[in-house]
Amino acid sequence: MTVYMRAGEIAKKPVVTLAGDDIGQVKDLVFDSSTGDIRCFTLAGRGLLAGPLHRALLWRNVHALGPHAVMVRDENALEEDDTAAGPGEDERAGVNVLGVAITTRSGTRLGVVTDAVIATGRNPAVTGYEVETAERRRVLLPVAGPVTVSGERILVPDATAEHSAGDLEGFGAAVEGLRNHPPHEPQED
Secondary structure, three states: OOOEEEHHHHOOOEEEEOOOOEEEEEEEEEEOOOOOEEEEEEEEOOOOOOOEEEEEEEHHHOOEEOOOOEEEOOHHHOOOOOHHHOOOOOOOOOOOOOOOEEEEOOOOEEEEEEEEEEEOOOOOEEEEEEEEOOOOOEEEEEOOOOOEEOOOEEEEOHHHHHOOEOOHHHHHHHHHHHHOOOOOOOOOO
8 A cells, every 4th residue: 555645754764773862854755856756865964953964864764654654773874975966977967846947838828836756665655746826726746757946947748637635635546547547549630
C-alpha cells in the first residue's frame, strides 16, 4: 500500500536512531532532478536556536519514514558533511517549486504550487503537487508522464487537469485515474 505525504509534513520531523537517540531534524528534502526520487535530507539541530548540522542523510540509510519521525539504525547513517545534497556530476541543480505556476502543455494554468506530494516506500518520489487555484482552493494534482520543471513553470500533460483530489485520502484514486487515462490521439488536420 502506498502512503502519500506532503513534503512539508516531512520537513522538521525528528531523526532518531533505533535506540531512541534524537540526532537532528529534517531541514530540506533533496530530490533527484531526473527521476523525482528523494535523494537525501539535509539536517538541522533540534530546538528553536539550533542551526543547520551541515550533514546529510542519504535515503538509502533511512530505516523507516513514519508519521512522527525518520528512523535510522544509528548516528553512522549520517554523512560527515552535506555535499551529498548538491547535484551530482551529470545532474543539474534542482529548483524550488514552491510558488511556481503549474500549467498544462496546451496552456491551461492550473494554479501555483504550495507543496509537493510524496509517495513513500522503498523509492519515495514526487507523485504530485498541492496547488492553490485561481479560486483560492487547494487541490492535489497527480503527475505522470513527461513533466518539465523550471524555476518559472511546471508543464504537465493535459490529462493532469482532469484528475485531482481534495485531500491525501482521495489522492491515490486521482493517481490511478491519471495512470489509467488513455493518451489523447493527435487530431489530423
